[in-house]
Amino acid sequence: MLSISDIHVSYDGSRILRGVTLDVPERSLVCLMGRNGVGKTTTLKSIIGLVKNDSGVVKLAGDDLGSLLPDERARRGIGYVPQGRDIFPHLTVWENLKLSLVIHGAKTNGQVDRVLDLFPILKEFLQRKGGLLSGGQQQQLAIARALLTNPKVLLLDEPTEGIQPNIIDQISETLLKIKKEGTLSILLVEQYLDFCLSVGDSFYIMDRGAIVASGPVAHLNNDLVKQHLTV
Ligand SMILES: Nc1ncnc2c1ncn2[C@@H]1O[C@H](COP(=O)(O)OP(=O)(O)O)[C@@H](O)[C@H]1O
Numbered sequence: 001m002l003s004i005s006d007i008h009v010s011y012d013g014s015r016i017l018r019g020v021t022l023d024v025p026e027r028s029l030v031c032l033m034g035r036n037g038v039g040k041t042t043t044l045k046s047i048i049g050l051v052k053n054d055s056g057v058v059k060l061a062g063d064d065l066g067s068l069l070p071d072e073r074a075r076r077g078i079g080y081v082p083q084g085r086d087i088f089p090h091l092t093v094w095e096n097l098k099l100s101l102v103i104h105g106a107k108t109n110g111q112v113d114r115v116l117d118l119f120p121i122l123k124e125f126l127q128r129k130g131g132l133l134s135g136g137q138q139q140q141l142a143i144a145r146a147l148l149t150n151p152k153v154l155l156l157d158e159p160t161e162g163i164q165p166n167i168i169d170q171i172s173e174t175l176l177k178i179k180k181e182g183t184l185s186i187l188l189v190e191q192y193l194d195f196c197l198s199v200g201d202s203f204y205i206m207d208r209g210a211i212v213a214s215g216p217v218a219h220l221n222n223d224l225v226k227q228h229l230t231v
């Protein structure tokens with residue numbers, strides 16, 4: 001569904017990504033793992049078009065997205081939930097959702113109901129200001145907002161960061177539900193190993209701007225974790 005090959009990205013002349021290649025097959029959930037600063041967020045930004053690639057190819061369902069701006073890539077079917085969530089704190093939950101539909105010029109077509117069914121807590125808090133939600137609820141709002149536009153691929157950047165364990169479980173349950181619906185492929189950036197093990201199908205591990213290991217999540221072993229994930 002999504003494939004990127006040999007992506008190189010630099011910031012101010014220094015190389016951040018050095019030939020990143022990865023595939024997100026249809027209907028699968030792929031975890032992109034690695035320590036802080038290795039280039040995970042930059043990889044997602046290069047897929048959605050928020051950073052310029054020095055070279056490399058980004059393809060969605062076989063189409064080269066290289067010449068498209070971020071909003072055009074979003075319209076082609078890439079949903080993006082940035083690290084740190086980035087919801088509008090002064091707008092209500094409902095306004096946050098509504099705004100996403102307006103920005104993307106999307107028709108609702110029952111999407112709102114479907115998405116609210118996935119996140120019952122949001123349904124309860126539709127009139128509450130985004131900024132008054134807990135971190136976990138804001139994360140759910142950010143994911144819901146991305147799902148509203150009915151993407152083919154969802155890019156999620158560290159959804160568990162700074163979130164309480166019981167809410168992490170809710171988020172993993174939601175991802176498993178979305179997976180079961182079978183309409184979406186997900187690329188999940190995640191440092192929390194247990195979360196990857198519970199929701200992921202396959203993994204890639206990055207180190208210093210390159211992919212250093214990959215495989216089905218069942219192959220994530222102690223050696224790999226020690227070598228590339230723990231500090
Ligand atoms: N806007 C930027 N300008 C300059 N350097 C950046 C910028 N964003 C990230 N970097 C650097 O790029 C590297 C990779 O960052 P990032 O992709 O955010 O890593 P990760 O998400 O794996 O923690 C880091 O060394 C970081 O300091």
Ligand SMILES: [Mg+2]
Nearest residue numbers: 040041042083
């Ligand atoms: Mg990051």
